Amino acid sequence: MTRALSHGDPLEGLPSRARIAELILSSRPPLDTYVGWQHYRTHCGLLVPAPTISPRQWSMLPESRQYDYDLYRELTNANLPLQDTPMHDKVGKLIRRRLSSNTRKKDDPTRAGVMISGWGNYGKTASVCSAGAVFEEQWLALHRCLNPAALPGARDLHAPVVYVSTPVTATPKSLCASILGFFRAPTRKSATLPELVRLVADSLHDHGVKALILDDISRLRMHRADDQDVLDLMRAFMSLDVTLILTGVNIPGIGLLREAMWNKTTRQWELPPLESTRIHGLEITQTEHRFDLIEIDRFRYVTPKQIGVFVDHLTGIEQHLRLLNAKVGMLTGGTMPEYLMRRTGGVIGLLGRLLEDGAHEAIGGKELIDESLLDEIVLRRDGPEQAPDEPVIPTDPPSAAKPPQQTKSTRPRNTTFDDHGPASATGR
Structure with missing residues (x-):
């Protein structure tokens, strides 16, 4: 890694101090906007690492160039590349397969979706965004960067992939506003929910959206009525020729696919039977039918x-x-x-x-x-x-404390009037 260069400038190709400062001070637009997503797609992985030099070569440099080199290698070390790991490849393979299949369907009114679950720092968002960027590159190349569904004379942005973060306090209106905010589309504060849903549907169609990434889906909690309405709205989006890709922490444990348990033997999530099964005979919910779930491991x-x-x-x-x-x-x-x-x-x-x-x-x-x-x-x-060598098992939710039970009195019962039956003739 530290082989010395036999000739030439050891720092040949090192950017100037002004360029290094520009790289460090430049800010990335928010990822949940069209400008931010395009910046990510076009700049991801393009940082050129600092050249490798030996300690002797470094000591021979002018002091100003030593400072420039140290500054640039700090930038290099802070931006580790996204590598092809089994977890990353597993996510990319599923997303590519699902998007390839969904974008070729003609008569199916509903598009199946994907859920990516995993614990914090497991690389969910990085893997999903990387797969989304690869798909968009291929889709744009296939259609020569033009929207095949664009209306004649229209100048709508072509956005095959949309990235949105689930609102902290999610409601159907706030989710619609977040999706429209990706395109910076104007909305009226007094707009009703049906109007917002129609605006979202029109935006997804007009911009040629094929994949809608909803990050931090674990912010939803199924005990809240608003969050249940948000999940219903997401399922409605699946009929708009759009593939939903949901990412979040412990998706099986938050109720989106019913409360699941980790089986140590099979090393898989298992869904308990629904209460409605006993009454209605329903075995699987719509959400389970419509989504493929991947659990990212470490x-x-x-x-x-x-x-x-x-x-x-x-x-x-x-x-x-x-x-x-x-x-x-x-x-x-x-x-x-x-x-x-x-x-x-x-x-x-x-x-x-x-x-x-x-x-x-x-x-x-x-x-x-x-x-x-x-x-x-x-x-x-x-x-x-x-x-x-142990699987990552989610912590069981704290059980509600049971009220202390009152113990009954332990005073012996009075047996004076008990009938013990006739005495035996033999005295036994």
């Missing part, structure tokens, strides 16, 4: 295949980091893989944050990541500690 460290996948991921990070004393095997040699698995539990977001912080601390110091350096970084992990 890295495991039990079988040789799982260990190899985790080490390969560390190799990708190792090749991206820019530290002067870095060497091959910095993250994959010795006991470092086991240490990183123990510290992060295999959660991809926690792993990235730990190594980003470690690289930041190493610049100007060790210029190398090791266990002693990472020991000084406090990493907060949600939930109790779990062994790497």
Whole structure:
């Protein structure tokens, strides 16, 4: 990783200080807008890493160029690339298959959707957005960046993919406003719900939307009437030739697919029978029928295949980091893989944050990541500690405290008038 260049400028291709400052200070538009989504789609993964140089080459640079290089490699280390992990590939494969099938349907009035569930820092949003961006690139190339359903003379934006975050206090009106806000479409405050639904339907059609990503769907709680209405509205959108892609934390546990339980033996979510089954004979709800659910997992460290996948991921990070004393095997040699698995539990977001912080601390110091350096970084992990070979099982909701039961009196019963039956003739 730190091989020296035999000739030429070791920092050839390094941007100027003004360009580096522009990269650091530039802000990304909100992702839940058309401008923000297009910025993400066109800029994702385009950051060129800082060149790799040796400590000797760095010491020979002018002080101003040393500062420029250190600034740029801080930017490099803080932007770890999205790698092809089994979890990421699983999400991308399902989304590609569902979108490919739905966009070719002609007579089916309802489009099946996708749900991506997982715990915090598991990479749900990154995987879904990446798959959505790939689909949009392919769709635009197929239609030469033109909307095949556009009306003659219309100049509507062509937006095959729409990304919206579920409102914190979700209502059917607030959800419609969020979708319309993606296009910055004007709305009247006095607009009724039917008017907003019609505006959303027209916007999705006019802009050629094929995929609607609704993030943070776990904000819905099925014990609230408004949230139930929001779920009904989402199902209504599925009849608009749009594929719904919902992402959230613990989707099976929030009631969207009924309260599910994790089966340790089969390592799958199991849905208990509905109460209505006994009365109406209904076995599965509409939501379960219309959506495919994927549970994003974390890295495991039990079988040789799982260990190899985790080490390969560390190799990708190792090749991206820019530290002067870095060497091959910095993250994959010795006991470092086991240490990183123990510290992060295999959660991809926690792993990235730990190594980003470690690289930041190493610049100007060790210029190398090791266990002693990472020991000084406090990493907060949600939930109790779990062994790497145990499945991630959601914490059971706290049961309502039962009122203390009153104990009956323990005074012995009076047996004076009890009839014990006739005495035996034999005295036995």
